[in-house]
Amino acid sequence: MCDIKITIIDREGVSHEVDAPTDMNMNVMELVRAYELAPEGTIGICGGMAMCASCQCYVINDVGLPEKNDDEDAMLWEAFNVKDNSRLGCQIHITPELDGLVVELAPEA
Numbered sequence: 679m680c681d682i683k684i685t686i687i688d689r690e691g692v693s694h695e696v697d698a699p700t701d702m703n704m705n706v707m708e709l710v711r712a713y714e715l716a717p718e719g720t721i722g723i724c725g726g727m728a729m730c731a732s733c734q735c736y737v738i739n740d741v742g743l744p745e746k747n748d749d750e751d752a753m754l755w756e757a758f759n760v761k762d763n764s765r766l767g768c769q770i771h772i773t774p775e776l777d778g779l780v781v782e783l784a785p786e787a
Contacts, residue, residue, distance in 0.1 A: 682776060682777035684706070684776065687780070687783065694715055700773055705770055707722045707766070722767075722768060728768060729749075729753065733768050734765070734784035735766075735770075736782045737765055739780045741775065750765070758787040759784045764784065767781070
């Protein structure tokens with residue numbers, strides 16, 4: 679297994695290219711928390727259960743993400759600042775196929 683590169687644009691517009699392990703069953707929300715790219719208590723409030731949308735992000739490039747599941751789709755339907763490219767970071771699991779992914783954190787609701 680190896681690390682991949684993911685670029686995360688924080689809520690201030692600063693771009694961070696980070697190493698993302700593909701062998702730890704992590705998701706993008708956990709990656710943001712691990713690198714402290716959002717203030718504590720403002721992302722992943724529900725613990726990654728697709729129940730709060732605090733980890734909403736905008737997918738900037740096309741790297742072949744898996745389709746949204748029903749829980750993610752329902753949560754985004756209720757969230758603020760939703761765009762066509764919105765996803766929940768907790769539902770984007772880090773796999774080798776995501777190498778080069780670029781996401782921007784959505785504003786706090």
